[in-house]
Amino acid sequence: MSSDIARDGRQGLRDSLVLLLAVWRWGIALVFVGLGVGFWLLQVVQYDKYRQLADNNHQRTLVLSAPRGPVLDRDGRVLIENRSSLNITLSREQADDLEGTLVLLSELSGVPLPALQATLERHRRDPPFRPVVLIRDAGLDQVAAVAAHARELPGIYVQQLPVRFYPAGEVAAHILGYVGEVSDAQLATPEFEGVRPGAVVGKSGIERTYNRLLMGLDGVRRVVVDSIGREIRKLDEQPPLEGRQIQLTLDYDLQEAAEDAFRSAGFNGSAVFLDPRSGAILALVSRPAYDPNVFARGIDSGTWGRLNRDRHRPLNHRALQGRYSPGSTFKVVMAVAALQEGVVTPDFRVACGGGRRVHGRFFRCHSTHGSVDMREALEKSCNSYFYALGEKMEIDQIHKWSTALGLGELSGVDLPHEVRGLIPSTAWKRDRFGERWYPGETISVAIGQGAVSVTPISQAVMMATVANGGTRVTPHLLKAVNEGEGFKPVARPVPRSRTAIDGSTLDVVTEGLWFVVNRAGTGRRGRIVGHDVFGKTGTAQVISLQGRAAAAGSGRDFRDHGWFVFAAPAGAPEIAGAVFGEHNEHGYLSAPIAKHVLETYFAKRERQQRPKLPVSRAPRWAPADPADAVAADQ
Secondary structure, three states, X not given: OHHHHHHHHHHHHHHHHHHHHHHHHHHHHHHHHHHHHHHHHHHHHOHHHHHHHHHHOOEEEEEEOOOOOOEEXXXXXXXXXXXXXXXXXXXXXXXXXXXXXXXXXXXXXXOOHHHHHHXXXXXXXXXXXXXXXXXXXXXXXXXXXXXXXXXXXXOEEEEEEEEEEXXXXXXXXXXXXXXEEOOHHHHOOHHHOOOOOOOEEEOOHXXXXXXXXXXXXXXXXXEEEOOOOOEEEEEEEEOOEOOOEEEEOOOHHHHHHHHHHHHHHOOOEEEEXXXXXXXXXXXXXXXXXXXXXXXXXXXXXXXXXXXXXXOOOOOXXXXXXXXXXXXXXXXXXXXHHHHHOOOOOOOOOEEEOOEEEEOOEEEEOOOOOXXXXXXXXXHHOOHHHHHHHHXXXXXXXXXXXXXXXXXOOOOOOOOOOOOOOEOOOHHHHHHHHOOOOOHHHHHHHHOOOOOOEEOHHHHHHXXXXXXHOOEEOOOEOEEEEEOOOOEEEOOOOOOXXXXXXXXXXXXXXXXXXXXXXXXXXXXXXXXXXXXXXXXXXXXXXXXXXXXXXHOOOOOOOOOOEEEEEEEEOOOOOOEEEEEEXXXXXXXXXXXXXXXXXXXXXXXXXXXXXOOOOOOOOOOOOOOOOHHHHHOOOO
């Protein structure tokens, strides 16, 4: 019986093994059936899809950057153009050992490894198929080194791209601006909507304001590459479209003359020259400046740091962003306001005995002028006369006419980052300090000191408004645009406001300002025989005399600033503006800069040879006329 049980056990084991083998055979059969179906799906049903993917492993889509449009001056002179450059670019999806590739590239190119890594880090969020420019405007030696080691640098290739070029270097730098790779912050703004990451865009100046016009439309090229990324053949190409050409109102000859005059004068500052009839900017200077070509080539962190640390602030656009006391140039506004408000007549006289006692305090004048009327007060820049006007006027009357003439307001110029000056009022002081305005404060404002501050461009607008009879023009630079069918003029910006100024007021103020330049006034260095320049100088304190004494030894420059505001010719002005001399100590020292530019303007108009600056000049502290020394108005 035990033998039967053993036999039955062996039989059961055999049956189990047979069943297991059968299941195994069927399992294998099913696996092969599945593989067969899978291969059929991959090779037959999805053939086109995977063939395209395979092809793409050997294809590269390159963005062809569109050249930015050229920029010309009013006479057709090229201010900005493009030149060809070679960029060393990385395709990350083809680089097997990214870190090793960067190390070798650094050794071959001489570019520090941290700089390459920082560039790559900035693009870490970009899709891996999008090329990253590691070295912009590479030198021929760098390109040759990369080409010689192409097999050791998979994913690295050389790309030819247009780069911005500024033929005049620093001339008009703050007007033209500069370009750079679009930042994440810019991409998040409506201004740069639709711009692709990595695109080169305007960062400042005209380049930024008219970025949309200048950018153009990128093209695309698809090429076949080998296993190390070298291009074998081109599949197709859609060429880029160059940006539009734009023409500016800027006159290069006047711009160059202004910058040369600043260089000759030996101080920094700003100047604005415009057409008072239209608001067209003829020249606009901010010194010191910078070379925008440095940015076009891809500015390095060291250079960027030096520009930002420079105590002279070359990146600061003084004409639009500098706020300064106007000094005695504000007397132009006071004269217009007092006459228009009927506070005084042109024949109102004040006796100047070296100053005037107002509200129990003696306010000094820079000289003793005797009895003066308004014309003579403007000519001699008599503080005593304008202290008297400050006694008679309300601060809100002064605010009304200051803003009507353009001070304390944005000019609306087509350049970025303009700031607003300050003309105090009762409402301003109440909102700012929670206090009422005291009449004694008006006395300082009356001579352009105290809380009042202005920008150079607003000073130019003020003089243009006086010159044209009350129309506050909008300063602008865009003259015409070429979209492929020749330059077509653009519409002139509408004036910011119009305020009627009586003809009698204009006659008195213009005559007084003519005396400043053409008789015994402080602006004689701006005189041009036969062209009737009229204007006003102003010397503005940076800090009080007590404050200057307390800050002695601090290393900071607290010398006064000097202004000259002007227009010409009297009777039918064609050009007006303002020159601001930073720490040049006296307003009359700013007048020669305006004179040289005005002489250049009239020489061009009359088709004569451009004037030249004198080879040598008197030191700034030694006036050519001794009378200038005592006429350094406060």
